[in-house]
Amino acid sequence: MNRNPVLPSLTLPTEPKALRSIDLMVSQTYTGHGFLALDALPRVALEAATRSPDDGFDWAVETFFDGIVGGEPRLKMNLNLKGQMHLICQRCMQPCLVEVEESPQFVFLANEALADAFPMEDDALEPLVMDSQFDLLGTIEDEILLSLPLIPKHPEGACEPAALRSGADDSMNQDETTKKPDNPFNILKNMKKKE
Incomplete structure (x- = not known):
């Protein structure tokens, strides 16, 4: 007999x-998937340099109960994220495409104290507090923000540093607009020749 x-x-x-x-306090599991455009992710949208129709994130979620030997089963959640957005390249200061693909796994605990005490060496699981008003969208946003590069850049060789580009422009502008003034003695010498 199955117990x-x-x-x-x-x-x-x-x-x-x-x-x-989402009510996690009930004895049931959840599955779901969809696509979130940047408009649905206001904190992520603040980081965007530009917006393309393809920018956004596919998400898939599955919750399940995982049995513990000698204890109560714990609710866990698998989250899969895949998508893209445009950030400012810190090399050339122009928009660059950044792709994100993450698959974090979470464990739900009864309160903040248990979540804070959760062993940090367990990299595979991130602790969350079980709630009857769980904000899955907020968790998705958090994970996207955490996976964005601190210093976004185009691939090596795909852009030119902004400092070099602006330095070349500056020197070109100086050559065109500023010429050395004529030596006043040469002006006098030329005037004397004309007399």
Whole structure:
């Protein structure tokens, strides 16, 4: 006889607003997937240099209960993110495409104290607090922001540093607009020759 009852599974809606409040306190699991444009991710959108119709992130989520020997089963969540956006290249100061692909796994704990005490050496799991109003959209935004490069750059050789570019422009402008003034003695010498 099977002592582990099969829990109901709910498919999450794809509307961003619905992802702001998910009840994790009920005995059920969740699955879902969709696409989030930058407009649905206001904190991520603030980082964007420009917006392209292709910019945004595919997401997929699955929660499940993982049994612990001699203890209560813990709720875990797999999150998969894949997408792109444009950031400012710190080499040339022009927009550059940045691609993100992350698959973090989370474990839900009863309170903040347990989450704070969760062992840091367990890199595979990130602790979150179980809530009846869990903000999945906020968690998605957090993970995207954490995976963006600190110093975005085009691939090596794909752009020219802004300092070199502006330095070349400056020297060109100086050559065209500023000429050395004529020596006043040469002007006098030329005037004397004309007399």
